[in-house]
Amino acid sequence: MLTETAGSGRVEAEERRKVRRSWLLSAPALTVLFMAASGPLLIVLVYSFLEPAEYGGVVWKFSDEAWFKVVFQRDIFDGTLSFADAHLMILWRSVRIAFLTTLTTLAFGFPTAYFIATRPASDRNIWLFLITIPFWTNLLIRTFAILEVIRNEGIINTGLKLAGIIDQPIQMLYSDFAIMVGMTYVYLPLMVLPLYASMERLDFRLVEAAYDLYASRLAVLRRIIVPLVKPGIVAGSILVFVPALGAYVTPRVLGGGKNMMLGNLIELQFGAGRNWSLGAALSITLLAIVMIVLLFYVRAVQRASEARQ
Amino acid sequence: MQALDDVSVTIRENEFFTLLGPSGCGKTTLLRLIAGFDQPTRGTILLQGQDISHLPPYQRSVNTVFQSYALFPHMTVAENIGFGLEMLGKPKSEVRETADRMLKLVRMEELRDRRTDQISGGQQQRVALARALAPRPKVLLLDEPLSALDYKLRKEMQIELKRLQSETGITFIFVTHDQEEALTMSDRIAVMHAGKVLQIGSPREIYDHPADRFVADFIGDTNFLMAEVLASDGRQVRLRLASGPEIAVELPENRSASGRVTVAIRPEHARLAPDGAALNGTLENIVYLGTDTHYHVRLDGGEAFVVRNQNRRDSTEALQAGAPVGIAFEPDSVQVLRD
Amino acid sequence: MALFGQRRPFSIRRLPGFTMIAITCFVLLYTPIVTLVVYSFNAGKYIAIWEGFSLQWYVAAWNNAAVQDATIRSLVLAALASLFATTLATMAALGTTRVKPFRGLTAIYAMINQPLMVPEIVTAVALLILFAVIKVATGVQGLYYLVAAHTAFCIPFAYLPIRARLEGMDLTLETAAADLYATPWQTFRRVTLPLLFPGILAGAMLAFVISLDDVVITEFVKSAGQETLPTYMLGQLRRVITPEINAISTALLAISIIVVSLFFVITRKPS
Numbered sequence: 076m077l078t079e080t081a082g083s084g085r086v087e088a089e090e091r092r093k094v095r096r097s098w099l100l101s102a103p104a105l106t107v108l109f110m111a112a113s114g115p116l117l118i119v120l121v122y123s124f125l126e127p128a129e130y131g132g133v134v135w136k137f138s139d140e141a142w143f144k145v146v147f148q149r150d151i152f153d154g155t156l157s158f159a160d161a162h163l164m165i166l167w168r169s170v171r172i173a174f175l176t177t178l179t180t181l182a183f184g185f186p187t188a189y190f191i192a193t194r195p196a197s198d199r200n201i202w203l204f205l206i207t208i209p210f211w212t213n214l215l216i217r218t219f220a221i222l223e224v225i226r227n228e229g230i231i232n233t234g235l236k237l238a239g240i241i242d243q244p245i246q247m248l249y250s251d252f253a254i255m256v257g258m259t260y261v262y263l264p265l266m267v268l269p270l271y272a273s274m275e276r277l278d279f280r281l282v283e284a285a286y287d288l289y290a291s292r293l294a295v296l297r298r299i300i301v302p303l304v305k306p307g308i309v310a311g312s313i314l315v316f317v318p319a320l321g322a323y324v325t326p327r328v329l330g331g332g333k334n335m336m337l338g339n340l341i342e343l344q345f346g347a348g349r350n351w352s353l354g355a356a357l358s359i360t361l362l363a364i365v366m367i368v369l370l371f372y373v374r375a376v377q378r379a380s381e382a383r384q
Numbered sequence: 385m386q387a388l389d390d391v392s393v394t395i396r397e398n399e400f401f402t403l404l405g406p407s408g409c410g411k412t413t414l415l416r417l418i419a420g421f422d423q424p425t426r427g428t429i430l431l432q433g434q435d436i437s438h439l440p441p442y443q444r445s446v447n448t449v450f451q452s453y454a455l456f457p458h459m460t461v462a463e464n465i466g467f468g469l470e471m472l473g474k475p476k477s478e479v480r481e482t483a484d485r486m487l488k489l490v491r492m493e494e495l496r497d498r499r500t501d502q503i504s505g506g507q508q509q510r511v512a513l514a515r516a517l518a519p520r521p522k523v524l525l526l527d528e529p530l531s532a533l534d535y536k537l538r539k540e541m542q543i544e545l546k547r548l549q550s551e552t553g554i555t556f557i558f559v560t561h562d563q564e565e566a567l568t569m570s571d572r573i574a575v576m577h578a579g580k581v582l583q584i585g586s587p588r589e590i591y592d593h594p595a596d597r598f599v600a601d602f603i604g605d606t607n608f609l610m611a612e613v614l615a616s617d618g619r620q621v622r623l624r625l626a627s628g629p630e631i632a633v634e635l636p637e638n639r640s641a642s643g644r645v646t647v648a649i650r651p652e653h654a655r656l657a658p659d660g661a662a663l664n665g666t667l668e669n670i671v672y673l674g675t676d677t678h679y680h681v682r683l684d685g686g687e688a689f690v691v692r693n694q695n696r697r698d699s700t701e702a703l704q705a706g707a708p709v710g711i712a713f714e715p716d717s718v719q720v721l722r723d
Numbered sequence: 724m725a726l727f728g729q730r731r732p733f734s735i736r737r738l739p740g741f742t743m744i745a746i747t748c749f750v751l752l753y754t755p756i757v758t759l760v761v762y763s764f765n766a767g768k769y770i771a772i773w774e775g776f777s778l779q780w781y782v783a784a785w786n787n788a789a790v791q792d793a794t795i796r797s798l799v800l801a802a803l804a805s806l807f808a809t810t811l812a813t814m815a816a817l818g819t820t821r822v823k824p825f826r827g828l829t830a831i832y833a834m835i836n837q838p839l840m841v842p843e844i845v846t847a848v849a850l851l852i853l854f855a856v857i858k859v860a861t862g863v864q865g866l867y868y869l870v871a872a873h874t875a876f877c878i879p880f881a882y883l884p885i886r887a888r889l890e891g892m893d894l895t896l897e898t899a900a901a902d903l904y905a906t907p908w909q910t911f912r913r914v915t916l917p918l919l920f921p922g923i924l925a926g927a928m929l930a931f932v933i934s935l936d937d938v939v940i941t942e943f944v945k946s947a948g949q950e951t952l953p954t955y956m957l958g959q960l961r962r963v964i965t966p967e968i969n970a971i972s973t974a975l976l977a978i979s980i981i982v983v984s985l986f987f988v989i990t991r992k993p994s
Contacts, residue, residue, distance in 0.1 A: 094825045100818025101831050104811035104878055111875035112838050115849030122852055132855070183748050186738070190745030193736040202749075204987060209752055211929075211983040213936040215953050216972040219960065220755035223762070223969075228769065230758055263752065283421055283735050284454035286441040288468035289519065292738055298467075302458045321842025323939050328960055338844040338939075345851060345943070355852070358845045365842055423732040440733040 116362070123355035131349050141352035145360055162340065166360075169337040172251060172326075173319035176258040177266075180315050181308065183259070184266035188307070189300075191267075192274035203271065210264035218328045221257045222248070225329075249331030257329040258319050265318070266311040273307030274300075306379060313372045317365050337361050388413055388424075389579040395523075395557060396572075400549050402558045404566040405576035406602070411559045414576070415525050418557065419448050431522060442471070447516035448525040451532070453508045455500040461511050462487065462496040468519035486514035489548065506537045513545075517552060526558045530565065542569055563603045567591065575599045593636050596722040600648040607649045607689045611720075613642050621720065623647065627685035629662045633718045646721045651678065651692035653717035656703070661710025665689065667703060681709060760976070763969035780970040790971060793955040797935055800866065800951060804873030805881070805930035811874070812881035812930075813923055817915075820889040838876040846876065847943035854944060864946060872944045873934045880933045881926035884990060888922025921989050928986045932979050 123141050125133040148159040191202040209217060224230045225247040232244035247253055277300065285299045301308070323338035330336070335343070337357065344354030388410045395401045403411040416422045418429060420441035429437045436444050447468065455464050466483040474482075487493045490510040495503055500511060509529060516524055526545070530538045546569055549556045560566055566573050567587040574584045575598075583595040594600035597608065610626040619635040623645070635641060656679060669680035672695075679691040691711060703709070763781070767774030784790050812835075819831055838846065854868045896918065900910040938953040945954060952975060959968055 090823070093822060097818040097822050097825065097831075098827070101815040101835075104815040104882075105831065105834055107807075107811060107871070107875050108834055108837065108878060111850065111871045112841070112846060113834065115853040116841065116845070118852050118856075119845070119849045183744060183751075186741035186744035187748040189738065189741050200991075205749060206752070207987075208980060208983060209756065211932055212756075212976055212979045213938075213953060213972070215936070215938050215956060216759070216976055217756070219956070219968065219972060220759040222960070223759060223964075224755050233772065260751070260755070263748070278454070279735055280450060280452050280454040281456060283441075284448070284450060284456070285467070285471075286421075286735065287419060287446075287448045288515065289442045289471040290467075291442055291471070294471055296738060299456065317840070318842065321844050323844045323847075324957070328957075338842070341844055341848060342943075345848060351852070354848060358848045361842055362845050365840070369840060420733060421735060438732075 119355045119358050122352055123359050125352055127350045127352040129349070131345070131351060133351055138352065141350070141356040144350075144353050145356050162357075165335050165337060165340045168251065168334070169320055170364075172254055172258065172336060173316050173322075175255055176262060176319045177312050177316045179255065179259045180263050180266040181312065184263055184270055184311060185308075187263075188267045188270035188274050191271050192277065199275075203268075206264050206267050206271075210268070214261055215324055215328075217261050218257050218325050221253075221260050222328055225253060225256065248329060249334060251330070251334055253329040254322075254326045254334060254336070257325045258322060261325055262315045262319055265314040269310035269314060270304065270307040273304040273310075277303055306376070309372060309375055313368060317368060320365060320368075321361055388417070391427075391576075391579070391581050393574055393581060393584065395555060397555055398553050400546070400556045400558065400569060400571045402560060402566045402570035402573045403576055404560060404563060404573050404603075406561055409576040410579040411561075411576050412527060413579075415448075415527055415557065415559050418523070419446055419525055420444050445519075445522040446525060447519060447521040447523075448527060449512050449516045449529045451527045451529065453512040453529075455508055455511055455515070457499070457501055460497050460499060461492065461503070464500060464511055465515045465518050467515065472519060482518050483514075486518045489517070489551070490514045490544075505532055506541070509533060509541060510544075513548065517548065517554065520552075521554065523555045523557060526556060528560055529558075530560075531562075538565075545569060567603070575602065577602070593719055594648060594721065595636075597646055597648075600719065600721060605651050605690065605692075607651060607654070608721075609647050609649065609687060609689075611645050611647045613645060616641060623718075623720070625663070627663050627665075627683045627687060631662070631715050631718060633715055633720060635720055639720070639722070641720050648719045648721055649689075649713055649717055651690045652676075652694075654689070654691045654711050654713040655693065656691055657710045657712035661712050663689065663711040665709060665711070667705055667707045667709045669705060670703065679703070679709070681711060683711075756976070759969050760973045762966055763973040765966050765969075768965060780966040781974075783967050784970045784974075787967070789950065789955060790952075793950045793952045796866070796949065797951040797953070800869055800873055801931045801934040803870050804877050804934040805927050807870070807874040808877035808930045808934075809881045809885075809923060809927040812878050812926055813885055813919070815878075816882055816885040816889055820886050821894070835882055836879050839879050843876075843939040847940045850940065851943040866949070868944050868946075869941060869949065869951075872940050873937065876937070876940060877930035877933050881930040884925040884929065884986075885919065885922040887990075888919055888925075892918055925986050925989045928982050928989075932982050935975070935978065 122133055124137055124139065126136045126138040126140065128134050144159060145162060146159055147156050148161075149156055187206070191199055191206070194202055222229070226232070227244040227246065227248065229248075231247070232241070235241045236244065247256075281299055281303065282295055285295045290298060321338050322336055323342060326334060326336040326339055327342075330339070338361075341354050341357045341361070344350045344357065348354070391410070391414060393414075403414060405411050413422065417424050420436070420439060420443075424437055427437070428435050431444070431446070436446075456467065459467070462480075462483045465486050466479040469479045469482055484493070484496070487496050490513055492507060492510050492514065495507060495511075500508060503511070509532075512529070529545075530541050533541060542565060545556070545558075558566075558569065567590075570587055572584060572586055573590050575582045575590060577598050583590060583599050585593075590599065591603055594603065594606070600606040600608070611623040612626070614622040614624055614630065616622070619637070619639070620632065621635055621641055622630060622632050624630045625647070633647075663681075663683055665681040665683040667679060668682050669678075671678040671680070675695060677693050677695055679693065681689045681691060683689050689711060762773070764776050764778065765773055766777035766779065815831070815835060819828060819835075822828070850868075850872050857868075858864065892915075897910055897914055900914045901907075905913065936953065937951075938957055941951050942954050942957065945951070950958070952971065956968055956971060
């Protein structure tokens with residue numbers, strides 16, 4: 076008996092040693108991440124409750140003015156309150172564009188992922204590679220590539236003009252449409268990859284069984300394939316929606332100055348706007364929306380895995 | 385490569401029909417053609433006189449019980465069973481009633497709202513059956529549905545399947561590589577090999593009168609002997625076995641024989657006989673199998689021959705390996721095989 | 724009618740229109756990139772009008788002092804950031820893979836993956852504020868800030884392939900080494916590390932590409948005169964665009980594709 080307790084004591088000590096080793100090995104990475112990624116977010120939160128200084132920066136004095144300004148604006152002359160239309164418009168545009176981008180990437184990505192998943196196993200990696208290459212190439216370059224296509228002097232307009240279909244170029248650039256086209260282009264691989272991952276695991280014997288039970292192609296798609304690859308649809312939608320909501324480069328390049336999204340509005344406060352507190356408050360707002368979406372995702376994943384047990 | 389070659393099978397209504405053969409013989413291909421998952425390059429498939437060869441599976445009144453069951457994991461047991469009727473656009477009440485009736489038929493009422501991954505393999509098998517039967521197809525296809533079950537459950541399901549078939553009156557086409565399963569359940573069996581149908585007949589016909597060497601060998605145990613046709617008169621034939629004696633046998637209908645042929649004799653149709661033996665040889669080995677004993681005999685001509693004897697309480701034969709023995713059989717137990 | 728109305732044979736896997744959309748998708752995915760590359764060889768001054776083949780824009784970019792400067796900075800930054808990030812990520816992967824779950828493990832995962840979840844613009848703003856404070860307080864200038872920022876957001880990208888490699892590794896090999904009198908350090912040096920090396924290399928490559936491509940965080944963190952290639956290009960896009968940008972993009976594209984292809988070769992499962 077005595078030796079056994081001593082033994083289990085040793086086992087416990089060994090366990091503790093292993094856990095300490097894990098922490099020690101992770102510590103340097105965690106330190107860097109805390110200093111240059113997570114920690115600064117706390118400073119942003121603090122700044123959102125301070126008064127903006129005149130030429131950028133803050134004055135160390137508590138103020139909820141920045142948060143107030145996210146939603147409301149005060150008339151300069153008579154001080155009456157109204158909703159901050161500009162901010163709310165941009166917030167609404169960001170959500171709408173991000174949502175529509177998610178839908179269009181899904182509309183294109185779903186058939187594409189299905190196509191790849193139904194190729195012979197030996198060909199799939201090649202198709203997958205073709206999807207992945209743009210994913211790993213510079214986002215700015217891909218946005219620039221779209222810019223060249225839809226510019227007034229771009230490929231489409233020049234082509235149409237040469238073909239004699241139009242005299243005046245169709246203005247596509249600097250619009251919400253341009254932003255959406257660009258973001259769909261840029262984020263498509265993020266939709267295809269998780270979709271493919273779940274479609275690759277799809278058991279086609281179930282599809283066979285559904286056809287056998289009189290399901291039409293549409294019914295097979297709606298009742299069998301979509302429910303079975305739902306984890307991929309959710310994951311892909313999150314992966315597209317989150318960066319699309321906080322997009323900065325694509326709206327800046329394709330949207331011009333007028334068609335701002337939340338990311339550009341934040342940048343504006345730290346640049347020409349010189350209201351760091353408001354910028355901080357807007358950043359926290361964006362972060363909060365993203366976190367809510369991610370929480371929803373985590374909940375959905377947990378529910379799915381619980382149901383499986 | 386052809387998976388099927390010149391296959392012509394007519395299956396009767398309300399029949400329990402079995403496609404029997406080793407893996408790769410084309411039986412699953414044939415099943416998939418009937419179900420509509422694959423298309424024939426040539427030839428037609430008729431269902432009650434109507435050509436269905438090029439109809440997609442969802443337009444054929446044919447349902448399948450899959451080897452893997454292929455139950456929809458995101459639906460309950462009842463939803464799985466009702467799926468086919470739902471797809472046929474039947475009203476909700478009818479779908480529910482039929483699903484409940486099917487659950488009762490396969491004795492699974494209490495599991496109606498379970499998810500399909502929460503039930504055992506045998507239960508999944510029943511759900512798969514109920515799901516395929518629910519739309520009342522004209523033909524039910526069963527693709528080795530019992531192969532994933534353990535021995536006892538398999539025996540139970542064999543009886544269950546037979547019961548379901550007679551209760552529903554639906555034509556069953558059953559695919560298996562298990563000859564015992566085929567013999568116990570089928571009204572008729574088609575034995576397949578290398579993309580061809582070798583013989584179609586009732587279990588008795590197939591067993592007692594195998595048409596060729598493959599069928600005789602695949603189903604049950606058989607002794608093969610070489611023989612020469614001495615004279616033939618219609619279906620009456622005189623043969624001389626390579627190991628000696630001359631015998632007279634009757635051929636099955638539409639069959640003739642000449643020259644050198646192979647004949648088959650089932651081990652249980654022969655017996656060891658001290659006198660009046662047709663064949664003589666030396667006892668090489670005695671294998672005791674509980675219900676039976678197998679006597680392995682080396683014939684004087686060099687061929688091997690096995691005799692099977694059912695063991696009785698009073699059987700006290702004290703034969704020893706190495707002893708000379710004689711083998712006797714009735715002439716009608718000799719089957720002349722097709723070349 | 725029989726000629727055109729002939730039905731395609733039924734196939735379980737085919738869904739009508741899907742192949743069309745998929746092919747369209749691939750075409751649309753590559754048309755802009757190919758166009759961009761093609762026009763980098765344009766002899767003319769404009770992007771949409773082809774005036775013959777020429778390498779003049781590559782020459783122009785090569786001789787552009789600002790481009791040279793930005794290129795060197797981008798490469799140095801990517802090399803340093805991927806080196807640091809890979810080292811840190813390797814240690815973290817060794818600490819968090821193949822261990823019994825302990826309290827805090829999930830927190831470590833969350834922390835490591837955090838840069839993937841927080842919108843870049845928010846991190847960029849946060850770093851802008853933090854580094855402004857530090858710069859005022861210490862007076863230190865230089866590339867340190869960019870290196871630190873890039874290292875941080877490269878860690879999760881380096882971590883993923885290393886961890887995947889570790890998880891797929893055969894534990895018995897290390898046990899065998901220990902059985903053959905190797906000390907834990909010798910086991911690590913002679914068995915674990917060589918086996919892990921492809922994962923580390925893959926992680927370093929991803930980190931390198933990610934650092935090389937970053938725009939947003941760099942744009943906010945850089946001091947005046949610290950342009951990298953992407954931020955230089957972003958600035959140029961506001962002006963009249965000449966095919967010089969195409970030439971720079973094509974070069975950057977080539978680097979990314981080469982590195983990513985190597986990454987694929989390294990991480991491909993032997994089949």
